[in-house]
Amino acid sequence: MQELLAYLQDPELVARFQRRCGLYLMEGSNRGSGRITGEKPREQQEGSWDHQDRNSNYEYKENPAGPVQDCRKPRYEVRNWLLHFLFLLSAGLGHEVFYITCLPCIHWNLDPFLCRRLVNMWALVMYIGQAMKDLLKLPRPPSPPVVKLEMRVDAEYGLPSTHAMAATAISFTLLLSAPSRLQFCFQTGLLIAATLSSMVSLSRLYTGMHSVLDVVCGILITAVLILLTYPWWESFDSFQLYSPLSPIVALSLLLLLSYTYPELDHYSTTRGDTTTILGACAGSSVGYWLNVQLGNTFDLQGSLPVPLPALTAQAVARGAARSLVGIVALVGTRQVVRTLTLDALYSWYKLPKTDKEARKRKEIEVPSKFVTYTAVGLVNTIVVNRVFVLLGLL
Template sequence: MWELFAYLHDPELVARFQRRCGLFLVQDAHHDPERAKQNGDDESRGQQNRRWDHQDKNSNYKIKQNGGSRPQYEVRNWFLHVLFLVSAGLGNEVFYITCLPFIQWSLDPFLCRRLVNMWAVVMYFGQMMKDILKLPRPSSPPVVKLETRVGAEYGLPSTHAMSATAISFTVLLSATSRIQFQFEWGLLIAVTLSSLVCLSRFYTGMHSILDVLCGVLISALILCSTYPYWESIDHFQLTSSASPLVAMGLTILLNYTYPQLDHYSTTRGDTSTILGVGAGCSVGYWVDHQLGGTRHPLGEIPALLPPLTAGAVARGGARSLLGMMALLGTRQLVKTLSLKVLYSYYRVGDGDTGARRRREIEVPYKFVTYMAVGLVNSILVNRGFVLLGLL
């Protein structure tokens, strides 16, 4: 069993996948004779005459030539390159802050609520397991690393794979009772999107096969074990007077009991972001329900998808534009104010660029910032759309 785990964690499998997809690491032929011999048919003679700079395994390598620097990789299939980079972006903050609210504004708030709940749970478990298990990402060389932000994070499990699986199949399982659609097509779309995100983690060199497989399996286990209780969770979240207290208390507790590392990693800040969004949306959903603002699709449920007319597209575009402006404005305002308050409290100068990495600053500012984003999304934005006649 351990031999199988070691094999699936081998970075050479990831490098082989990258080469099959047209992404090649620039390598010196005499630096590794065996690998140069294996890849001789795939790499040009010009590539084989270049050398590695000595850098740590989590950094992006650069090749120095004639006093300058060039990227350490060559792309030979630009279609796959763009496809996998876009797919990798489906697991980043930009996607979450655009896709999830769009579902609430233009499709069904019920689906958004389910998505936020499952996304927060799955992502928290994934982030926590990374910092408990502490398994490294694939090393470079032989792997080409196309992302730098998460280089200090551990690898197993892949939270991109976890979130893609959770989002795709939460929508599929939840939408069957709300919207009329052909289940087979929905299943095909869910499998395709989650598979593209998983494969993108190999292409970008950020995860081993073991990381991605474990991410998918853990996410599937969480979905299967919680699915029977989704209706009960919805009812408690919207109707119980204890719901806001549970949401706030639980997320704060999870924030401050998160595993500590001996070095800085983006997992802690990202976890505070996730918990902040989850807490803000949960409290917001409860408040919105108490105020009678919870919306449902028009007509009988499951409802037909609304026709894609020019007017519907225009209103959807206006909702997306105004909604994103509200969320990004909230994010920037609350982030600035919270950092000013924390810097003042801890007597940190504005010029101290590393201060926001300190635990006592990073955790509260990210949690408060994204809790505010969640509150604005779940309470104020839809009410603004009603006043403007966009719903």
Template sequence: MWGVISYLNSPELVVGFQRCCGLVLRETRSFTPQNGCVNANGSLKDGPVTIHQRKAEQVANGTSRAQDSNSNYKCSSQYEIKEHPRPHYEVRNWIFYFLFVTSSTLGHEVFYITFLPCIHWNLDPFLCRRLVNVWAVVMYIGQVMKDILKLPRPPSPPVVKLETRVDAEYGLPSTHAMAATAISFTLLLSAHERVKFPFELGLIVAVVLSALVCLSRLYTGMHSVLDVICGVVISAVIMAVSYPYWGTVDFLQLHSPISPVVAVVLPLFLSYKYPELDHYSTTRGDTTIILACSAGSSIGYWVNERLGLTFDLVGPFPVALPPLTLAALGLGVARFLVGLVMLVLTRQTVRWASLRVLCRIYGVSVSDVDARRRKEIEVPYKFSTYVSIGLVNSILVNRVFVMMGLWDLGNSV
């Protein structure tokens, strides 16, 4: 059993897949330590900025600390850095490169404020609500498991790594694989109840999209085969266990008088109680974003139910979708662009204001990156920003569509 696990976790499997897809490591040029400085997630970290930071800290303190809580490093004693060639790679198949790099964007912030709201604006708010609920649960469990298990990502070299932002995160499970599985199959199962379409075709699309995202994590060198398999299995188990209760949760979310309180208090509590690490990682901030989007959307849907205008599809279900004409496509594109502009403006405005208020309260500079990473600043500013986005998406955007003539109220309830 352990032999199988070790084999699936081997970086050589990732390297083999990358080579098959035309991504080849060419030359190595990096800054590596002479005495054992490594990322807390197990991989080497390079870059002159880090060297300068370490030297400045050593001069200021007169000593070398074994570990810096704001870095991604663990060092044995002194910060002696030796220069080596940095990893370079050659792309021999650009079709695979663009396919997998594009697929890997699922799970990034740009996905949070485009695809999920687009389901709300152009298909059915019910489906968006269901997706957000399952997505938030799956992602929270996956992110927490990463920081509890603390298993490293594949080392580079020999693996070619195409992403750097999340390199300080741990590897198992792959939350991209979890999100792709959860979103694809939640949409398939939920849409089958609401809309008429060939289920077999939907199943093929769900499998293909999930597989592309999973393979993209191998192609970009961010996860091992074991990470991806565990992500898919964990997501499938969560969905199987929770599926019988989706309808109950949806009813309580819309009709319970304490729904808005639970929607805010529980995600905020989970964000503050997120597992502490011995180094800074993007997992807490990303998890806060996900929980906040869910909280804001949940409150918005509850408010819409009270106001009697939910913009849901009209039953009896499943309904037949209207034909996709050029006029319908144009309206869909217009709704997407208008809605996206509103969400981006909301993000920039609330983020700008909340950061300045919090930084003034704690007496730090807004431009201080390390200060913004402190829990007492990072959690509330990201939570307030993305709760606002959830509220605007679920309450205001559709009403703006009506005002602009981009929505037919005859298609909603």
């Protein structure tokens, strides 16, 4: 077993997959589409090179007297552009831009019930996955031999792959929840769910951000979580929508989890990203509860399961209009609330607004992100559908 785990964690396994897909690391060569042309070898550049923590690439320390060098840019050659863009698109399905657009679009254009289920499972698996990363502290694959295409998260630890967890959770939660609400071919849904989760998982190998072990563990952990929680989904729905304690539990528990997130000896984006997810879940949970109290949940009407909406030109246009209006509302809410929250926190702690590094401090990062995305969740669940009614889009 130990040999198998070591084999699955071998970075050369990831590098071989990248090369099979047409992605090659260019060391000491001026060739390649990702090569910084005219760049000097590292030992000839001004400044000094130091290693960061063991799960990240080297970084260049700028010499104040010398030119600024962008040496963290990966040097690589792409030989299969179709696969390259396909995997980059798949990797994007695990980022904030996808979550703030796709999940709400399911609420606006399909069924709020399904969106609620997805947000709940997404928050659960992401919190467990992110916390496991920072407790286990297993490194990401080193470069070389792999090519790393996403340097923003390189300071995070590797196991498990939360991209793989989120993609698996969202795909299969939707598959398991939809039959009671919508009429569709289950086999087709299974094929789509398996394809989407597989593409996102493989994209983590292509981008060089995870080992095979990270991805496999992410999928298996999510499968176990779905199996363990599935019998309780209906009971949790009832508590979330009808219990007077629901909004109190949602806000207090998820805020507590944000503040008690595992501490690291260096800054990582995991705490902020996790707080973002928990905040969105808290806002959505309170919003769905309030909709029940207000007497309009915007759920599907009629005898369930209902047929899938017909893809007529008019339906597509209305869906696109709803998505556009909704995304503008959410992005606007995010920008306004984040600015106001940061201004209030900077003022409270008497910090200069020019101190961007202060945003990494726990007392700034956690409340600012939690409040911002709680507001986003509330606007998504309460306000946007009512705007659609006023605009005649429902």
